[in-house]
Each structure stands twice: as C-alpha cells, then as structure tokens.
Amino acid sequence: MTTLFIQNIGGGSLLMLFLVGLYFALWIYCLVDIVRSEFKDSNMKLIWIVIILFAQLIGPLIYLVIGKGTKSRNFT
Incomplete structure (x- = not known):
C-alpha cells in the first residue's frame, strides 16, 4: 500500500x-x-527563540546569518 x-x-x-x-x-x-x-547577552537566547517561532519562514535563515555572531566564544 x-x-x-x-x-x-x-x-x-x-x-x-x-x-x-x-x-x-x-x-x-x-x-x-x-x-x-x-x-x-543573556536575553539573546529568548529573543532568538521568539524570532524562530514567530518568523517561521525566514527566522532560521536570519539566525544562521546573524545569530551565530551573537554567541559567546568561551570554550572552557
């Protein structure tokens, strides 16, 4: 079937x-x-989740282009 x-x-x-x-x-x-x-910034996690959830068509693409630069670079 x-x-x-x-x-x-x-x-x-x-x-x-x-x-x-x-x-x-x-x-x-x-x-x-x-x-x-x-x-x-501690609030960026919440902001990016809101962007991904409410801007569903373009949100993930915006995160991949812009969001990676807002991450902390600490590898300890």
Missing part, C-alpha cells in the same frame, strides 16, 4: 515533501543550537 501511494505521488509532490522535510530539519537544528549555546 505504501509503495502504491509513493508511485501515485508526482515528482513535484515528492520534491515539495523533501523541501518541507529539509526546512523542518533546519528549524529543529536552529532551535537545538539556540538552547544549547551560550550568548554574550
């Missing part, structure tokens, strides 16, 4: 399903990275 379902899905649908899965993985990666990281 599963193979019949997959055969009936067109190529565009599979591509869309792949892109949604990839985006969801990126979203989860960003949230986990925020929770596990130390930031220079």
